[in-house]
C-alpha cells in the first residue's frame with residue numbers, strides 16, 4: 001500500500017511544543033480541559049495570537065520531540081509499504097526548512113524525496129492517510145485513519161489509530 005503520514009501531532013509532538021509555549025506565557029490547562037478542543041480555542045486571545053506569531057517564525061518546528069513510537073513504526077511500515085510524509089506546511093510557510101531538518105535529524109533513513117509539503121491534502125494520492133485532523137480527509141480518495149489526539153477526542157470518525165503501537169494491526173486490517 002501507499003501510505004501518507006502527517007507530521008504535526010502524528011510524527012512530531014507539536015502539541016507538547018505548543019503547551020510549552022503557552023505555559024511560558026502563563027496558560028497551563030490540564031488534559032481534561034483540552035479534550036475535544038484546540039489550545040488556541042481555550043487560551044486568552046492575546047496569548048493565542050502571540051503563539052501564532054511564534055509558529056509563523058518556523059523555528060518552533062525545529063525543536064519538537066518525536067511522538068512516542070513514531071520512529072520505530074515508520075521503520076516497520078517502510079519495510080512493507082510505500083510511505084510518504086505529507087505535511088500541510090503551507091499553514092506556516094517558514095516551517096518548511098525546519099521540517100526538512102527535523103525529518104533528517106529524527107528519521108535519518110527516511111528519503112527526503114518522500115517528504116511532501118502541501119496545502120490541501122486532497123491532492124495526495126495514497127491508499128491511506130494517517131492524520132490527526134479529519135478535515136484533511138475531505139476530498140482524499142483513500143482511507144483516512146484518524147490519529148488520536150486530545151483535540152480530536154470525541155470526534156466521530158470510523159477509523160482511528162490510537163497510538164503508533166497499533167499501526168501494524170490497523171494497517172493489516174485495512175490492507176486485508
Ligand SMILES: [Mg+2]
Nearest residue numbers: 006008009132
Ligand atoms: Mg497534524
